[in-house]
Amino acid sequence: MVNNLKSAALGSLLLAFATFAGAQTLVTIKTTEGNIQLKLYDDKAPISVKNFMSYASENYYKGTIFHRVIPGFMIQGGGFATAMEKKPTKAPIKNEAQPFIPNKRGTIAMARTNAPDSATSQFFINVANNNFLNKTASQAGYAVFGEVTEGMAVIDAISTTETGRRGPYSDVPKKDVMITDVVIKTKE
Numbered sequence: 001m002v003n004n005l006k007s008a009a010l011g012s013l014l015l016a017f018a019t020f021a022g023a024q025t026l027v028t029i030k031t032t033e034g035n036i037q038l039k040l041y042d043d044k045a046p047i048s049v050k051n052f053m054s055y056a057s058e059n060y061y062k063g064t065i066f067h068r069v070i071p072g073f074m075i076q077g078g079g080f081a082t083a084m085e086k087k088p089t090k091a092p093i094k095n096e097a098q099p100f101i102p103n104k105r106g107t108i109a110m111a112r113t114n115a116p117d118s119a120t121s122q123f124f125i126n127v128a129n130n131n132f133l134n135k136t137a138s139q140a141g142y143a144v145f146g147e148v149t150e151g152m153a154v155i156d157a158i159s160t161t162e163t164g165r166r167g168p169y170s171d172v173p174k175k176d177v178m179i180t181d182v183v184i185k186t187k188e
Contacts (some may be wrong), residue, residue, distance in 0.1 A: 025049060027146070029058065030181040031066070033158055036125070036151035038108055041144070042173065045096045048119070048145035050109050055121050056182040060087070066158055066177040068124075075158045075177075076111055076124040082176050084166045089120035097141030103133040106148040106155075116140035127159045 024038040040049045055061060061078055064087065066078035080086055096118040103109055106125050110119035125148065126133075133143025147154065161173040 001033045008013045017071055024186075025053065026149075026185045027052075028181075028183040028185075029061075029151075029179055030183065031154065031158070032036065032176070032180060034151060034154035036154055039148045039149050040108075040146035041101070044098065045102055045143055045145035047093050048096050048143050051090075051093045051110075051119070051173045052123065052145065053184060054090070056184055059182075060121060061179045061182045063120070064179050066127050066173060066179070068171045069159055069163055069173050069177070070171050072127075073077060073130065073157050073159075074124040074126050075155060076122060076175075077179060079110070079120070079122040080142050082173065082178070086168055087121070092120050095119065095140055096136035096143040098143075099135045100140070101144045103130040103142055103144055105129050108135070108146045108148070109142045112142065123139045125155055140155045161188075 025042050027038045027040060029038065040052070042049050045168050053153040055078070063081055063084060064078055065080055066075045066077040067080040067084065079089070090123055091110075093110070095110070095112065103126050105128055106124055109126065111122035111124050112119040133142045158173075161175065161177060163171050164174050166172040
């Protein structure tokens with residue numbers, strides 16, 4: 001029993017050290033159109049990363065869809081199941097947008113309402129350099145918390161999916177693009 005406790009304590013210390021030493025969280029978003037691999041900015045956007053990881057580790061994203069797709073802009077997901085059924089969320093988080101972490105092509109950011117600190121589960125992936133979403137002296141911006149390392153072809157394909165209206169929602173893909181799983185891996 002003592003050895004098990006020592007082993008567990010050592011494992012916790014190693015994980016804490018790896019995180020402190022700049023470990024990066026790697027994530028694969030599996031979709032019906034292919035896989036998207038991400039490197040999350042654990043050190044630059046810890047609140048947003050922790051929030052995303054919390055939803056992912058609880059399998060919240062399984063069965064959600066990319067519900068808003070705008071070519072030349074972004075693809076958004078993480079909040080609706082098929083048939084545009086909105087999923088319940090946790091409390092909103094603080095906006096971590098930073099002027100030195102831009103919304104450039106291939107980055108993932110927290111979606112929110114007009115209120116800066118309103119992000120919950122939804123995220124978007126930029127398919128273009130969207131500088132107008134960046135934090136400035138006059139606007140809160142949208143918090144970027146990672147970048148695509150593989151799968152931009154999948155994102156580009158999703159971004160050109162035919163869209164239309166579903167109820168009050170516009171820019172909804174006519175054919176569901178579903179998130180089938182989110183796999184988390186920490187790299188030292």
